Amino acid sequence: MPTTAPEGYLVVAVGIAADASGRLLVGQRPQGKDYAGQWEFPGGKLEPGETVFSALVREFREELGLQVRVAEPLFTARHSYLDRQVELHLWLVTDFHGEAKGLEGQSLRWVAPKDLATLDFLEGNRALLERVSALTGA
Secondary structure (H helix, E strand, C coil): CCCCCCCCEEEEEEEEEECCCCCEEEEECCCCCCCCCCEECCEEECCCCCCHHHHHHHHHHHHHCCEEEEEEEEEEEEEECCCCEEEEEEEEEEEEECCCCCCCCCEEEEECHHHHHHCCECHHHHCCHHHHHHHCCC
């Protein structure tokens, strides 16, 4: 069933994926995109009629070359930027296949949860770091 956010909000699927060492996958927004140079957890906007899970699967495939096999919802958070409001649906990606590649020109990095705060995160993601770290055991 498609997710509906309050009027004016963009709905975004966000995936928290960990490697065998417990490091989390983050990407740096490439030049030419809004907020270029800032880091974020992978994901993207839902397309019309899409569920959050199907958007997560599509975004991981299109942006990272990863096949999401299993993911579970963690929590939802809202954030207001100067030019837009977003509703972020965070999912824990517990099983995926492939090797992460920045297919849209973004740099990727696997980061220990305790080191996430050292990166210049996109404001909406930065507000979630404490919750994500707590959920991942950091």
